[in-house]
Amino acid sequence: MSDITYRNLIVDGLWHNNQALVALLGLCPLLAVSNTAINGLGLGLATTVVLVASNTTVSLIRNFVRPEVRLPVFVLVIASFVTAIELGMNAYFHELHKILGIFIPLIVTNCTIIGRAEAFASKNNLRRSLVDGISIGIGFTLVLLILGGMRELIGQGTLFDQSHLMFGEAARGMTLKIENFHGMLVAILPPGAFIGLGLLIMVKNLIDKRLAVRAMAKTEYAEEIRGLAN
Amino acid sequence: MEFHTLSSPHTKRVNRVDKVMLQVVLALIPGITAMIFYFGWGVLINVVLACLSAVAFEAMVIRLRKRPVMPVLFDLSAIVTALLFAVAIPPLLPWWLVVMGMAFAIIMVKQMYGGLGYNPFNPAMAAYVLLLISYPVEMTSWMPPYLLAEHQLTLSQILAFKLSGILPGELTLDAITMATPLDQMRTNLDLNQMISEIRLSPLWGDFGGLGWEWIGNWFLMGGIWMVYKRTITWQIPLAFLTGLVSMATIFWLFDAESFPFPLFHVFSGGVILGAFFIATDPVTACTTRAGQLIYGAAIGVLVYLIRTWGGYPDAVAFAVLLMNMAAPTIDYYTRPRTYGHGEVKSE
Numbered sequence: 001m002s003d004i005t006y007r008n009l010i011v012d013g014l015w016h017n018n019q020a021l022v023a024l025l026g027l028c029p030l031l032a033v034s035n036t037a038i039n040g041l042g043l044g045l046a047t048t049v050v051l052v053a054s055n056t057t058v059s060l061i062r063n064f065v066r067p068e069v070r071l072p073v074f075v076l077v078i079a080s081f082v083t084a085i086e087l088g089m090n091a092y093f094h095e096l097h098k099i100l101g102i103f104i105p106l107i108v109t110n111c112t113i114i115g116r117a118e119a120f121a122s123k124n125n126l127r128r129s130l131v132d133g134i135s136i137g138i139g140f141t142l143v144l145l146i147l148g149g150m151r152e153l154i155g156q157g158t159l160f161d162q163s164h165l166m167f168g169e170a171a172r173g174m175t176l177k178i179e180n181f182h183g184m185l186v187a188i189l190p191p192g193a194f195i196g197l198g199l200l201i202m203v204k205n206l207i208d209k210r211l212a213v214r215a216m217a218k219t220e221y222a223e224e225i226r227g228l229a230n
Numbered sequence: 231m232e233f234h235t236l237s238s239p240h241t242k243r244v245n246r247v248d249k250v251m252l253q254v255v256l257a258l259i260p261g262i263t264a265m266i267f268y269f270g271w272g273v274l275i276n277v278v279l280a281c282l283s284a285v286a287f288e289a290m291v292i293r294l295r296k297r298p299v300m301p302v303l304f305d306l307s308a309i310v311t312a313l314l315f316a317v318a319i320p321p322l323l324p325w326w327l328v329v330m331g332m333a334f335a336i337i338m339v340k341q342m343y344g345g346l347g348y349n350p351f352n353p354a355m356a357a358y359v360l361l362l363i364s365y366p367v368e369m370t371s372w373m374p375p376y377l378l379a380e381h382q383l384t385l386s387q388i389l390a391f392k393l394s395g396i397l398p399g400e401l402t403l404d405a406i407t408m409a410t411p412l413d414q415m416r417t418n419l420d421l422n423q424m425i426s427e428i429r430l431s432p433l434w435g436d437f438g439g440l441g442w443e444w445i446g447n448w449f450l451m452g453g454i455w456m457v458y459k460r461t462i463t464w465q466i467p468l469a470f471l472t473g474l475v476s477m478a479t480i481f482w483l484f485d486a487e488s489f490p491f492p493l494f495h496v497f498s499g500g501v502i503l504g505a506f507f508i509a510t511d512p513v514t515a516c517t518t519r520a521g522q523l524i525y526g527a528a529i530g531v532l533v534y535l536i537r538t539w540g541g542y543p544d545a546v547a548f549a550v551l552l553m554n555m556a557a558p559t560i561d562y563y564t565r566p567r568t569y570g571h572g573e574v575k576s577e
Contacts (some may be wrong), residue, residue: 186364195338 006131013135020143020197021204025111029103030144031193035155038163040148042096043103044141046085048134051113053081055133058121065122074117075108082108096165112140147196155188157181247346250512251306253461257452258313258507264448265317268375268441271385272321275392276328277313283329284312287336295341307346311335314354314508318500318547319361320372322407325392327368331357351554352514355547362542370543374408375441378432381406411439412499412543415490424487438497446502453506462510465522470505471496473530481538495534504529504546514554521557521564529553 019025029047034040057077065073086104089097097104107113116136121129153159157178163171186192265273288308292299302308315331335357343349362369373379383391383406387398397403409417411433418428435443456462478492495501500508509515509529516525529549536545 182365184364185366186360189363191363 006128009128009131010135013132013137014139014142015204017136018139018143018204019112019115019136020140021201023112023115025115026113026140027197029106029110030140030147031190031197033100033103034144034147034151034193034196035188036152036158036162037145037149037160038096038166039099040144041141042089042093042166043100043107044137044144046089046100046104047107047110047112048137048141050078050081050085050107051116051137051140052130052133054078054113054117055121055129056126057081058117059124059126059129062122070122071114071118074114074122078113078117079108093166099162099165112136143200147193147200150196150200151187151192153178154184155186155192156183247305247307250461251310253456253459254310254507255306255313257456257461258310258317258449260452261445261449261503262313262317264445265321268377268445269321269373270376270383270388272323272373272388272392273316275325275389276316276319276321276323279325279328280312280316280332281309283332284308284315284336287333288341291337291341292345295345302345305346308336308340311340311353314503315357317503318354318358320369320407322371322373322388322391323361323368324395327361327365331361334360347513349513350558352508352511352550355508355550358547359551362547370410370413371403371407372410373406374433375439377441378408379406408433410499410543411442412537414439415494415498416537416543419488425490426487437491437493442499443497446497449502449506453502456506456510462506462512463519463522465519466510466515466526467505469523469526470509470530470533471501473527474501474534475530477531477534481534489538495537499537499544500546501533504533504550508546509550509553514550514557516557516560516564518561518564518566520566521560524560524564525553525557528556 017023020027020030026047029043033043054074054077058074061073061077082105085107086097089100089104116132120132124132149159152161159176160174161177163174167174187196262273262277285303285308289299289303292302312332315335316328319328319331335353339351339353339356340346340349376382381401383398391397397406414431414433415425415428419425433439435441437443438446453462453467457464457467474495475492478489478495481489482492505526509526516522529546532549532552533545536542536548540548542548
């Protein structure tokens with residue numbers, strides 16, 4: 001697997017193999033807690049930390065675990081990290097932990113994490129697994145953040161509401177609010193999550209299509225130049 | 231020698247989409263006229279606004295999809311969606327909510343699934359539900375029918391309110407709006423009042439709300455005409471009404487003071503409109519005859535359940551959307567046996 005460059009790993013994690021927009025994994029937490037940007041960011045970062053830790057560990061133990069028992073072992077590794085994160089968040093971000101509630105322990109069932117452990121970390125060395133964990137995690141977090149921001153803005157006319165839960169009291173001023181705006185409630189409710197994610201996927205596919213058209217035009221242009229030169 | 235063809239079929243049935251849609255539009259006219267009569271110019275403004283924006287959005291999406299625009303616009307399906315939506319919403323709804331509802335109905339619910347014939351959900355009802363759960367205050371501010379209204383707004387006053395939200399003089403929104411009969415029934419039942427007590431209010435007519443029940447009658451006329459013209463089948467409306475009435479009768483016989491008279495349910499809210507015009511949408515309803523009976527009856531039962539124990543006063547839109555989801559499954563299990571292809575009996 002020497003053809004995997006770190007650059008490719010990062011681009012794949014953020015864009016081409018984005019777990020939320022392309023693989024559509026981990027939708028349960030993605031749809032459930034993305035009602036505000038801060039909730040999305042909180043869960044995204046927690047997931048990223050777990051992902052990086054589990055990818056690293058799985059990569060380190062990949063040569064000692066017999067293939068017959070690899071999945072239970074991976075699940076145990078992930079569960080331990082999730083437990084640690086949960087206790088940590090409860091201690092340091094107590095309010096946010098209360099809002100995210102059951103979805104922190106449920107990170108353990110996030111298909112993205114076991115998916116990366118099985119598909120990538122168990123077959124690659126430590127450094128690659130680490131980069132993969134970071135880029136996949138950030139890709140997932142970005143989608144959560146954008147979807148959360150979108151729903152929050154349309155649903156209640158604010159952005160980064162309750163940011164003090166995450167960044168401390170000093171961040172209260174970060175909240176943006178549109179005055180006299182009656183939000184469109186459906187965006188905050190569950191249907192808004194599905195419609196919002198659908199729209200994000202649509203935008204991504206549209207950009208991909210445009211890029212493909214442009215790349216094709218470029219090659220045609222290059223061939224034309226070559227033809228002229230000959 | 232000349233041979234006249236005398237064998238069947240003697241009559242042909244015109245089955246083009248635009249013909250069917252035109253019949254639906256014609257059948258809606260009496261009901262819409264009655265609504266304008268009872269609720270004033272707001273209804274007409276909604277109808278015009280909804281039709282214009284539906285056609286505009288439809289043309290826009292069809293252009294984006296690089297399809298020929300004219301055939302799609304002239305099949306009148308967007309107009310039918312707009313009319314059904316316009317009669318479901320309150321006459322005083324702000325203009326931008328009407329436009330937003332039509333944008334959602336045409337772009338998201340209809341065209342994103344592939345256009346007419348591919349949409350799993352009824353566009354008008356999906357838009358209605360979207361607005362109802364997003365803007366509950368605006369969507370439940372109904373005016374009373376003119377028989378009960380203390381303040382009559384003129385056309386220009388209504389137009390001004392719909393465009394800018396400004397009411398003439400000292401009037402407030404509370405002064406010109408009133409709970410709908412279903413709302414009234416529900417609120418008072420929650421206050422543990424008896425039905426004989428609730429019905430003392432001048433709000434009530436013979437069965438449903440004063441004025442409201444007559445609108446139901448006019449829609450019923452259009453609906454029966456559509457059944458007569460075979461634009462719709464009789465299975466869905468009949469099963470819908472039977473399902474609703476039988477549920478209502480059971481509970482009414484059980485306790486007539488806390489469960490309203492069955493005909494109250496039929497002539498309140500959107501039941502007649504729903505039974506004949508909305509549940510019968512050929513795209514989103516069941517297609518097999520047996521399936522249509524199940525589909526209609528289930529909507530009727532759901533309407534009763536949601537009205538009586540659910541969170542919203544009326545339930546036609548929710549019930550129709552829920553059964554839209556179930557329609558393909560019902561069709562699958564009620565497929566008629568092809569002639570000559572029975573089950574093979576083991577010998």
